[in-house]
Amino acid sequence: MSPEFASRVEYDASMAKRTSWHVGGPADMLFTPRDVSDLSAFLNQLPSDVPVMCIGLGSNLLVRDGGIRGAVISTHGALGALELQGETRVRAEAGVACGRIARQCVKWGLGPAEFFAGIPGTLGGALAMNAGAWGGETWNHVVDVDVLDRSGRRHTRQAADYDIGYRSVQGPANEWFVGAQLEFEHKPGVNAQAIRELLDRRRETQPIGEWSCGSVFTNPPGDHAARLIESAGLKGYRIGDASVSEKHANFIINHGAAHAADVEALIAHVQRTVARVHGVDLHTEVRIVGVPA
Numbered sequence: 161m162s163p164e165f166a167s168r169v170e171y172d173a174s175m176a177k178r179t180s181w182h183v184g185g186p187a188d189m190l191f192t193p194r195d196v197s198d199l200s201a202f203l204n205q206l207p208s209d210v211p212v213m214c215i216g217l218g219s220n221l222l223v224r225d226g227g228i229r230g231a232v233i234s235t236h237g238a239l240g241a242l243e244l245q246g247e248t249r250v251r252a253e254a255g256v257a258c259g260r261i262a263r264q265c266v267k268w269g270l271g272p273a274e275f276f277a278g279i280p281g282t283l284g285g286a287l288a289m290n291a292g293a294w295g296g297e298t299w300n301h302v303v304d305v306d307v308l309d310r311s312g313r314r315h316t317r318q319a320a321d322y323d324i325g326y327r328s329v330q331g332p333a334n335e336w337f338v339g340a341q342l343e344f345e346h347k348p349g350v351n352a353q354a355i356r357e358l359l360d361r362r363r364e365t366q367p368i369g370e371w372s373c374g375s376v377f378t379n380p381p382g383d384h385a386a387r388l389i390e391s392a393g394l395k396g397y398r399i400g401d402a403s404v405s406e407k408h409a410n411f412i413i414n415h416g417a418a419h420a421a422d423v424e425a426l427i428a429h430v431q432r433t434v435a436r437v438h439g440v441d442l443h444t445e446v447r448i449v450g451v452p453a
């Protein structure tokens with residue numbers, strides 16, 4: 161690696177500090193770019209055999225206890241531009257928090273962007289996951305995205321270049337989102353109170369504020385993972401310091417001292433039990449990365 165970047169990389173960087181489950185081993189290297197050109201230059205000089213992964217706010221990530229080999233790029237607090245382009249089009253960089261997009265769109269009188277308030281991640285993570293809430297989905301609003309490839313070259317890709325599904329986005333491999341153009345509509349009367357009410361309602365049904373990654377499993381067609389888990393008697397089931405939430409059965413809580421291995425073992429236990437009781441295979445929505453200890 162070039163000396164300039166070698167001195168700016170954090171080695172053995174804690175991933176537990178950077179994920180909402182607060183578990184997992186360190187990344188070999190963590191790089192926070194100054195802007196998109198800086199990230200492009202970093203990728204360009206990084207030896208091609210070093211694996212690369214991009215993270216936002218770590219709100220959908222289970223990092224195993226042995227950590228992540230290679231370089232992790234952190235976009236939050238780095239790629240943070242958010243601007244209105246024309247009447248209803250918004251351009252945002254990948255590190256912008258979804259909540260900020262929701263609040264800013266309300267100020268601009270645009271919607272429906274309120275659903276972004278329910279996603280405690282970045283736009284980059286929301287693009288990678290097709291995150292959604294309250295009936296809204298990220299890719300319903302994407303016009304095009306800017307990506308960098310492994311050698312740092314920038315490309316603009318149209319929404320049609322991706323195969324989009326429920327919490328699923330398939331596109332060119334080895335590319336990372338650095339920004340997107342999103343299209344909304346004029347929404348007269350939209351206000352911050354509407355967002356507060358949605359969040360209040362959510363707090364009544366979800367263990368917000370505890371260490372979790374939101375919904376662990378995607379909903380199987382025509383059903384809800386939470387219903388299946390609850391009716392299999394798994395609420396409160398505990399492994400180490402991780403347990404299935406009593407409040408919302410599709411959440412797994414780290415009570416403070418859980419290891420990633422506890423969370424992963426609990427995920428496997430829930431999958432086995434739901435398959436035995438209901439004959440349904442649950443698939444993880446959370447992304448499990450890294451190596452075991």
Ligand SMILES: Cc1cc2nc3c(=O)[nH]c(=O)nc-3n(C[C@H](O)[C@H](O)[C@H](O)COP(=O)(O)OP(=O)(O)OC[C@H]3O[C@@H](n4cnc5c(N)ncnc54)[C@H](O)[C@@H]3O)c2cc1C
Pocket residue numbers: 180213214215216217218219220221235254278279280281282283284285286287288289290291292293335336337338368369372373374375447
């Ligand atoms: C309390 C709670 C509630 C939640 N509620 C919801 C909800 O209602 N709806 C919902 O959809 N999700 C929900 N989530 C999950 C999570 O917030 C979303 O999946 C979010 O989009 C993840 O964004 P992030 O920035 O945290 O991504 P990370 O967790 O950092 O990464 C997630 C994935 O995206 C990839 N990624 C991140 N940034 C980029 C990038 N720039 N380019 C390419 N790939 C990238 C990562 O490699 C990883 O595979 C919830 C989570 C929590 C903790």
